[in-house]
Amino acid sequence: MQIVRHVDDYHPFRGGVVSIGNFDGVHLGHREMLRKLVSLAKSRGVKATAMTFDPPPVALIAPERVPPRLSTVKRKAELMESVGIDCLLVYPTSREFLNLSAQDFFEQIIRQQLQAIGLVEGPNFFFGKGRQGDVNLLAEMAASQQMDFEVVSAVEQDGMVISSSLIRQMISQGRIEEAVHWLGHPYRLTGTVETGASRGSGLGFPTANLTDIQTLMPRAGVYAGVTEIEGRHYPAALNIGANPTFADNNFKLEAHLIGFQGDLYGQELSVDLLSFTREIQKFENAAQLKSQLEKDVSEIQAIVSNRIVQ
Numbered sequence: 298m299q300i301v302r303h304v305d306d307y308h309p310f311r312g313g314v315v316s317i318g319n320f321d322g323v324h325l326g327h328r329e330m331l332r333k334l335v336s337l338a339k340s341r342g343v344k345a346t347a348m349t350f351d352p353p354p355v356a357l358i359a360p361e362r363v364p365p366r367l368s369t370v371k372r373k374a375e376l377m378e379s380v381g382i383d384c385l386l387v388y389p390t391s392r393e394f395l396n397l398s399a400q401d402f403f404e405q406i407i408r409q410q411l412q413a414i415g416l417v418e419g420p421n422f423f424f425g426k427g428r429q430g431d432v433n434l435l436a437e438m439a440a441s442q443q444m445d446f447e448v449v450s451a452v453e454q455d456g457m458v459i460s461s462s463l464i465r466q467m468i469s470q471g472r473i474e475e476a477v478h479w480l481g482h483p484y485r486l487t488g489t490v491e492t493g494a495s496r497g498s499g500l501g502f503p504t505a506n507l508t509d510i511q512t513l514m515p516r517a518g519v520y521a522g523v524t525e526i527e528g529r530h531y532p533a534a535l536n537i538g539a540n541p542t543f544a545d546n547n548f549k550l551e552a553h554l555i556g557f558q559g560d561l562y563g564q565e566l567s568v569d570l571l572s573f574t575r576e577i578q579k580f581e582n583a584a585q586l587k588s589q590l591e592k593d594v595s596e597i598q599a600i601v602s603n604r605i606v607q
């Protein structure tokens with residue numbers, strides 16, 4: 298799998314099959330479409346490309362409406378690689394690009410730049426200025442060039458169409474188990490470990506504080522998660538939000554890694570969220586918080602080991 302950020306570097310993948318979209322979260326619906334793309338590529342003996350945009354078009358059209366992302370480009374690429382995609386083309390969005398008519402988008406981008414021989418899209422794919430082109434128009438354009446074209450029907454779960462925006466809502470509300478069910482994989486948060494107030498070790502529960510997280514944060518609460526360090530998995534007891542017991546109102550993500558010992562300062566760390574376990578509370582004193590943390594840790598350990606057994 299290769300991440301390509303400039304069309305000039307795309308030539309090894311030209312003449313392949315392509316699917317275009319934001320693919321935020323690479324959820325079960327996206328993955329179904331990408332699997333179809335991979336099987337079309339295999340049957341034609343060509344490469345499979347997922348084309349996405351950075352920044353997302355909405356960032357230029359209506360910046361106030363840009364939702365926080367579910368996935369970084371790196372995470373998208375990892376998830377796409379697992380279904381067999383060869384190239385993630387991250388197209389640099391510009392005003393000029395967004396002003397292309399549907400006809401020019403097809404001619405200039407799909408035919409000339411990508412030289413695609415086949416396309417796979419979902420039913421609500423739109424292209425060209427003002428979303429003027431839809432899958433019916435694309436089907437006609439593709440047929441006129443003898444290109445393969447498949448529209449994959451929207452994937453449903455629990456009677457609803459799986460969508461990135463619904464998954465964002467679930468995460469914002471702390472409904473992590475539902476989000477994980479819809480994503481088809483854990484919800485991952487990645488950041489850099491920074492120095493905190495140095496209270497954690499004193500309590501007997503050191504916590505790695507993550508800064509510079511680029512994706513959507515869930516609502517405040519205590520969560521169960523899991524993290525991987527040098528090939529070993531550790532259950533993670535997470536506090537996402539403030540520390541009211543210490544009158545510290547900063548919203549932050551802290552992870553106590555159960556069974557880990559070592560220095561993580563300055564390192565990049567990812568945590569996979571599994572479930573919400575309780576609300577953050579203001580305790581009378583540090584001793585009461587500490588006894589609650591002991592309960593949290595055994596509960597979270599059990600949640601994580603159940604997941605691993607499944």
Ligand SMILES: Cc1cc2nc3c(=O)[nH]c(=O)nc-3n(C[C@H](O)[C@H](O)[C@H](O)COP(=O)(O)O)c2cc1C
Nearest residue numbers: 493494495496497504534536540541542553577578
């Ligand atoms: C699993 C877990 C649950 C926590 N729950 C609470 C809580 O309910 N109330 C609270 O004030 N702090 C809570 N904390 C946060 C601690 O106050 C915090 O980890 C401690 O102050 C250390 O902060 P530091 O990393 O900045 O040194 C929790 C921390 C963890 C790891």
Ligand SMILES: Nc1ncnc2c1ncn2[C@@H]1O[C@H](COP(=O)(O)OP(=O)(O)O)[C@@H](O)[C@H]1O
Nearest residue numbers: 492493494495497498503504505554560561562
């Ligand atoms: N099991 C562990 N879980 C999380 N961090 C740990 C653990 N063991 C050691 N550490 C280290 O301890 C640091 C957290 O200690 P803590 O006293 O909470 O300080 P800080 O306030 O700087 O976060 C982490 O950033 C990490 O480098």
